[in-house]
Amino acid sequence: MFNTALTFLKSSHVMLSVFFLAIVSANAHAVENKTKQHNDERPNILLIVADDMAYTDLSVFGGGDIATPTLDTLAEEGLAFSRFYAAAQCSATRSMLLTGLDNHQAGMGTTVGAYSQPAPNQQGKPGYEGEIRDDAITVSTLLQEAGYDTFMVGKWHLGASLKNRPINRGFNRTFAIQQNSDHFNDRLGSFGFGRRDYWRNGEVANDLPDDFYQTRSFTDEFIGHLQQRKQDSPFFGYLAYTAPHYPLQAPDDIIDKYKGKYDTGYDVLRQKRAEGLMSSGLLAQNALVSHQRADVTQWDALSVDEKKTSARAMEIYAAMVDEMDSNIARVIHYLKKNDLYDNTLIIFLSDNGAEAASHLRGHAPALIPKAKNVDNSLANMGRKGSVVLYSHTWASAGEGVFREYKFSGAEGGIRVPAIMSWPAGSLKAGINHGVTSVLDFMPTALELAGVTHPSTSSSGNTSSKSEKGRFQSPIGKSLVPVLHGEADSVRTDDDYLGFEFWGGRGVVAGNWKLTGLYNQQQSKLARWELFDLTKDPGEQADLSHSRPEKMQQMLGYWREYVKNNGVVLAEPDVPALRLP
Template sequence: MGKRPNFLVIVADDMGFSDIGAFGGEISTPNLDALALKGLRLTNFHSAPACAPTRAMLLTGTDAHIAGLGTHVEVLHPTQRGKPGYEGYLNDRVATLPQLLRDAGYLTLMSGKWHLGDTLETCPHARGFERSFALLPGAANHYASSPKAGTGFPKQDTLYTEDDRFVDLPEDFYSSDGFTTKLLQYLGERKDDRPFFAYLAFSAPHWPLQAPDDLIAKYKGRYDKGPEALREERLERLKALGLCAKDIKAHPIVAKNKPWDEMNDEERARSARAMEVYAAMVERLDWNVGRVVEYLKATGELDNTLVLFMSDNGAEGALIEAVPVFGPYLMDFIDKYYDNSLDNIGRPNSYVWYGPRWAQAATAPSRLYKTYTSEGGIRVVAFAHWPELLPSPAIGNAFSTVMDVMPTLLDLAGATHPAPDYKGRKVVEPMGRSLLPWLEGKAPEVHPKDAVTGWEFFGRRGIRKGDWKAIWIPAPEGTGDWQLYDVATDPGETDDRAQAEPARLAELLTLWDDYVEKAGIVMFAIPT
């Protein structure tokens, strides 16, 4: 291996597993496809069930409950307040990836969604990024021209930071364009030859679904057959691409809203329009990735840059209007300040989401979607591109997690984690493992067969050892009992083995108790 590589980590927000072309999607994503099809597509890469915990795990290499993001700060329960791991920001028990890479001589740059602290003391600048432009909370309008001033919506000048100060947005701001432009600015302003770690964290395609009119128009009519038909199309392409088994059994759709054949014409038109806007958001994200790739090609740096792309969780399938913590307030607010008429959906003054059926078109064959500990919530689209290490196109099915990113990049940078001490404070060791031995063909797997990984979010639970996984999801989306699956042969989690394998389930439940204690989990089930 030659000189130390640059790192470009790109995170999409709530993107589905099969949204991009290289993973079976019909959306136009030529730039992502070019990278993925020349690199390594990861078909067994896992996140947390939701965005903030995943981002915490990415930047610390350890469980989100340890790093300070045990749940979303927006729904923190009174029983969790003040407890270690529920600070709502990256706490002092962790050293961050940008801090350690900066110490190792890297230029550290970020542009995009943060969701790991909403004050100047907890913003990206305070956690190791030399330059940063960040959306601090978990979601916002994608356009600066969306309703804001005088509406009761959080003031724009408390949402975004650049380095160590809050900033306003230019009037022509659109999130994917603006984040990319700022990262390109930082890359262009470099004054030395340090390798870089660039973190491009899109807030698309997270709701509200908003995109340029011309791109929305490209998809008019594409989704008029509905989400169930799209699900079948994508499953067939996944099989044809070798990204899932030909005989795979997909999990049945679980949804409270109407199926397509029970909707009236107006309901179908509105639902299809939401999916058209979603597709346009993904295409615009792809276009912006292409801007960065073209810059790296022009500067001769692409071949020495490890590009890692991933989504932060499974597709977002919630009916937000039905979630008590959002519903009443949010719907009144939308009705007062936004225009969700059919032809206006997708514009800056609209505010919609696409719901569980479209989400499960994107997570299939897996079960459910974001916030769930089933595979649909945590098995995410991911690929790596770097010709020096990954010279030939490949598909990798080894189990790995977002916690493995930090150890991998430190390994490639020739740096080590300082645990148990970092600059006068105690810090935890990463729980992830470097992918490098597996990538170099020196190890058959990333994790040993007896490795244990746990997940918890909103009281939903999951524990995995090797290929066996136990999950607990309350009714109505789950059974309210622990279920057991062999995810190697049943990635759709359709054949519950709990009754047939009681000893194996008992072992996993003991491991679950160990995980709860080790991670300091304070259980709380959000109402649904």
């Protein structure tokens, strides 16, 4: 009996040894595959976002008066997108970028803050929370769970509550600010009063150096995160500059580079920018240019002092764009020096069109008088203690042929400069004229990373790190076929993009655009207009009456967009949107 038992134990020992060897072998194979996938196959992803930059500020997009060699080179060696759409406002765009959802689905149907609240009929409605919803999972979370090292520096603007700070939305390391402040270390709000906190890994940072300047300091922080990156993992880095958002401020040495550059005025600059844009290949040579707004005073009608002050504001703005380009060069230099550049997909874009705030427009007339110790003298413009706005006059020049600016559903508010570069990615360089969107970033990043969105899985859950139930499915489209030159566009003429923010609303489908603006002077929604953007990117020739069949098709898209995304137009203008 003893011999029988011994035989059984020996046999069992052999079986257990084989079993454990099989487990070890399988685990080693899995680790080997995982390591190979992380190190050799998946690209790094670098997302760079400018704040309120005009469409033609870059030389490659029609400018030439501002030094932007770094971004121009990225565009020339990569892809420049002529029809890339964002939302009309900062936080709405950022919610779409990070979630792949329409801003109403993501929770940013409007901005919630001291000077912006949902209308009575929007309060409590899904999509109007003013921060990212729990069921809107971020691309950073999914990449983090897939083994990417994730970090973020700069403007967040997606919710200041602890649960919605970037450290809790999928980033391993962060240095962030919720919304804009002055650009030096004063921590004052955009209009020179209040306090803006910086968060380092979710905690308030009180260690800003005396020489702090956002663009340079954000770059320092970002390069620091690159230096701390996990060596055996690809990275996702999100660098969200606050330049060139007001208050316009920059180091003296950079501003001095542009002294006297804009003394000929904004009328001349607008003409030059429009001509440069049409000769760039981004637009047709015979494109219709938007008319100058009636509220733009001709440059020659200004007094000598008004010209000096106005030109100085544009000099500071140009310095901010110049400085951002120079600091992006620092990041790229680090990537090249450390053999990271070739396999890094770099995406650059502006979050919306140019900001048209002035002492007569927007929040500024009500807020600037409340600011204390503001010195806007000509000698102090652009330095600490100044609150400089470059006005709708220069914003109009920056948009070139396009109509309107930030907050508007016109092309000047939502069509933004966008560039993608990826040396090792077999990227087809050139200009892409397909309809593309900030919604497309998340699907593109996930496909390149080999990550499946949890909404497409059978359970609807992600890993144990983020078990919150089912997540909304992204509505953007992967641009991988475009990057590889396999397709000119990822959308057909029937694949529409809808948009709405603060009443600026509409639909883009192929070459057609349905637009309903918000009339600020009359505080009501303007009537619908229809444009053929191939011939008329300046939105001058309304075809709503001459093309009734197309008008009805686009209105149908709008109704579908409203229904699918829970759009609630603010009172008292809801009746104005009853469609025929």
